[in-house]
Amino acid sequence: MLTLSLFLNGIVLGLVYAAVALGFSLVLGVSGVINFAHSITFTFGAYFFWAMYKHVGYLPAMLLAPAAVAVIGFFVERLVIRRVYGQDPLFGLLITLGFAMGMEELIRMVFGPATHNVDAPSFANGVIIFGNFLYSQYRLFIALVAAIMVAAVWLFTEKSRYGTVVKAGMFNSEMVGALGHDLYKMRIWILVLGSFIAGLAGILAAPIWSVKSGMGSSILMPSFLIVLMGGLGSIPGTLVAGLMVGITLSMGVLVAPRFVDIMPYILMGLIVYFWPRGLMGQQNIIE
């Protein structure tokens, strides 16, 4: 039962990681910018939700908080990321990392250094019983919402006209522009979408991880690893890599509890060794 419980926890964790990594991957794919400020949108999502859910209710706050994060994403693009388009990806990494660190300090100043608890919603508070196996209803709720987010992004990129432009832009942004598509606008919208998703993921994680200023940092490296493992811009790849990392971290405690934290890095090293573009990656604009 413990093994099954850890396995399910791994899937839930993997889906949250995959949702965050998706935004990371899309932004990197269409703009060539390694946006480390993505982590802060995860934190903002959790804080905004914590600040408003008792006043407006759980479900309205679940929409309003990521919408506010999306607005932040818009301004991050205009004020920070736009400056590094077309430059060495290292510039983007440094400027967005610096921005994220600054924002983390700002959050600590405004909301204080204390950890804040968020209750699970009443409709998902409790356990589901299968025979003699109990599992948290809230974790199943997280899995459901995260899976819907991943599926929605997949549908958007695979089935919509604009999604086709996004996919093409990940391969050759110059040609997409020469065919009459406004790359600047596309990059803004993708960053807004990525911020919304990361903000929502932050909300989902809040009742389990608690709300704290450093929560974005703790999801940054797993997300980055997942992008590398899954392949830039590949949604199925991101999902598979997210689940691999989640399950490894969760079940690793059964095998070697002291080495759990390093396991995703070993996994990433192995995957990138055999598949340099990641599990399902293709040639892309940063090559």
Place this chain on the structure above:
Amino acid sequence: MLKIENLDVFYGQAQVAFKISLHIKRGHFVGLFGRNGSGKSSVFRSIMGLKPPRVEGRILFNDTDITAKPSFTISKMGIGWVPEDRKIFPNITIKRNLQLGEKSNKALKSDRLFSYADAYRFFPKLYEMRDKLGSQMSGGEQQMLTIARTMMGNPSLLLLDEPTEGLAPNIARDVMKMILEIRKNFNTTTIVVEQFSETLLKHMDYCYVMEMGEIIFTGEPRLLLDDEGLQRRLLGVG
């Protein structure tokens, strides 16, 4: 339709084209010939507003200054570009590649617009492969897709950069035949960059030859066609 005045083109500090002036009339079929590295493709990149290069001088399209405007604006104004290395999108289907080129050109007066049916009629292979990924195409098929994709935008001015480069002679012949067919049907103003093409030259209204970033010949195609000595001297062929 297109007027280029004293265009200087730079990659960083290096100047690759010097005081280029071209005048392209509506409906004309024009050649821009020259050896490798003569600066022909840089002129196309400059017209399309692609970076690099950096440009000085003026590029007027339908009397509007388009110098250094973003490429998506230039494309929307009605200039279509078929790049020399094709630049198809291998990660999406052929049908979606065509869809990416699709847009209406309000500036185009013609009531005859290029549609999916035209793309599949001129290039039947594209219809057969429409649900396959771009990565599954041969070089010749990719070139056909690139031309059809650009035509889907119904450009008023079509820029074809070495459309037969790297293709087997029979495929190159087919591609040239299709270019001429499309021109016959749509009368799109067209500029072709090539090292040299006798087949295309026979149908052209005008041609230019570039060498070391400068225009060294301007004139009627027959002057080049009839004079093998001139071909040899200017282009190293004939």
